[in-house]
Amino acid sequence: MQSGAALVAISPQTVKQSFFMHDQHKLRFPLLADAGNQVARKFGLSYRIPAPQEMVYRRAFVNLPVANGDESWELPIPATYILDRDGTVLYASANEDYTERPEPRDIASFLQATTES
Numbered sequence: 001m002q003s004g005a006a007l008v009a010i011s012p013q014t015v016k017q018s019f020f021m022h023d024q025h026k027l028r029f030p031l032l033a034d035a036g037n038q039v040a041r042k043f044g045l046s047y048r049i050p051a052p053q054e055m056v057y058r059r060a061f062v063n064l065p066v067a068n069g070d071e072s073w074e075l076p077i078p079a080t081y082i083l084d085r086d087g088t089v090l091y092a093s094a095n096e097d098y099t100e101r102p103e104p105r106d107i108a109s110f111l112q113a114t115t116e117s
Contacts, residue, residue, distance in 0.1 A: 003114075005111050006029075009027070010031075011076075012033075012034050012068045012076060013033060013067050013068055013069075014067070014069040018031045018032070018033045035070075036072070036074075037068075037075075045077040045094060046076050047074065047075060048072065049064070049073045049075060078098050078101055079092070079093065080092070080102050082114075090114060091110055
């Protein structure tokens with residue numbers, strides 16, 4: 001399928017951490033840095049990790065302040081957007097449960113239907 005779409009990911013990680021993740025996972029799409037969750041906040045998608053979860057992260061040596069370059073302990077809610085060339089949002093999905101995300105085949109089907117119409 002040729003939809004002409006481009007995939008881009010946005011993360012609150014520092015540029016250095018994003019480069020590391022990009023290389024480590026051999027990503028074939030850009031991973032952009034959203035310092036301080038500024039973009040996520042504009043979309044209403046950032047949240048402060050609750051204290052009990054922060055303690056779990058600390059015990060597991062997940063150091064968000066180092067990875068994200070700030071002390072906020074904020075993360076973005078995972079979201080998927082499809083934008084038209086003019087910036088119109090054609091599709092949006094956001095879920096606080098990070099395990100619930102749109103399936104790639106559903107996104108591909110949506111793109112195919114959009115390009116056919």
